[in-house]
Amino acid sequence: MNIMKNKQVLRRLVRYAVPHRKSFALAFCLLLVATTADLLGPMLIKVFIDTYLTERYFPVEPLLLLGVGYISLNMIKVVIQYFQQLKFQGIALNIIQQIRIDVFSHVHKLGLRYFDRTPTGSLVSRITNDTEAIKEMFVEVIAVFIQNGVFLIGIFIAMFILDMKLALYCLALLPFIFVLMKTYQHFSGIYYTQLREKLSQLNAKIHESLQGMGIVQVFRQEKRLRREFGDINESHYQAGVRNLKLDGLLLRPAVDVLYVLAIIGVLSYFGISVLDSPVEVGVLYAFVNYLERFFQPVNEMMQRLSMYQQAMVASKRVFELMNEGEKAPSFMKDSQATIKRGMIEFRGVTFSYDGKTNVLSNISFLIKEGQTVALVGHTGSGKSSIINLLLGFYTPKQGEILIDGQPLQTYSEEEIRRRIGLVLQDSFIFADTVKANISLHDPLILEEDVREALRFVQATPFIEDLPKSYNEVLVERGATLSSGQRQLLSFARTMVRKPKILVLDEATAHIDTETEDAIQAVLAKMKRNRTTVAIAHRLSTIQHADAILVLHKGEIVERGTHAELLEKQGLYYSMYRLQNHQGKAGGEI
Structure with a gap:
């Protein structure tokens, strides 16, 4: 990551701190008080050594005042530092909370194209691990850098008060420290980028194996996945080792060498000066003390550079995600247009997922109000792509989609989502109550509406058999329910709206024949007075459709009723004969 990108990232992080500027100002004032108290301590000891330690008689009152003053300064420093650190870290936690909310919200606004090409585990890593690294920067790095920066300025002021020449000598150390920091920053930026990328790959591989655990075990893929995971883990380990070597060389050891050279220089200076004039022991003590205190924050800042670099790399990855321009297709926010009839029309629609290969070519059809139209075809023929376009998940490459004679994008997203109900073959169940899975926490949907929807789809019997009925908490993805039960919940979730x-x-597709026969009446009720678009595996379920569109390689090659298509003896006829030969239960295409 180059310097310009570092600056851009820093500016963006600072923008998150702007709303907390008053709290920052208060924390900074507390920091100044604590730093002043800390720096005055050696001054009091210097006064004690040079003024009273060499005397045979120790005046009680001044010594008592010095002692009380020294203890008071340390107590003030401890108390103020506690509140100052509490304030800084509270601000940091508020900032990182906002960043997490922003990145999580942004991900939900991205178009499906982005998720088509991005592993889920990689996204999870950015939202969790990378934001956690940013949190460490706000909690640990920024507070320490501000505190130690102020402390270093205070030390130099104190040094100039004690001895200007020696203070100028110590200023000569700053360019060496600066070069050391820039060298570390350059190399650690490269290594931490590699480390974060490997961590993202680890998360992606873990997510993939957990999601497909059934397939992994059935096909005995454990060894292969363990080997692939081990390779990525080894790469992650090697990147970590490179970081450790860099830290071991350029952090504490290099600073310690500078500290030793500085002490030698200071003592040599005092040794030479004593030939011309006596040196006050208190001044020598205070200067060595300040010099030690000078390198203490430098060491702390060097140690925090490691966290800083991790945070900068993590911030870059998070902000790249937040800059992702692959947004979901936009709708008219304030549109007053409403879907009243449900008439659907595709006019010369061509579509491509990658911008190169068309998955739909010149698709045109009209579905009148209340009609049921079925889409059939072999896998990859473009059936699901038509549905994705109708729901506004993607934008056509060419052509136009209209509902009730108006372009799809002229409606508000709320109207589209409310008026178009979707039931997928894979019913997603949230880890929540039955009631919440139907209403999805919509305040406009009452409990009675939920119960009515479940009765409508004939799901009430198995729901009421659950221990807590409508308040039963289902496990993730509804693993404890049968595929048929999950699908009935999906029907109810759609119909309640x-x-x-x-x-x-x-x-x-995932319901057994016996269960399917039982819910055909439900589907018939669901279709009543509604325009219906159905993708079907089993041709026996769409024989009563008003029209059937047969797709092949992204084109509509046949259209008509069940009887008309059989009479043509084309592709539909071949698929129908193939399924009938596979048995009355029906096969799949």
């Missing part, structure tokens, strides 16, 4: 258009994306 009373959509005008119903989209069934192979909604019965």
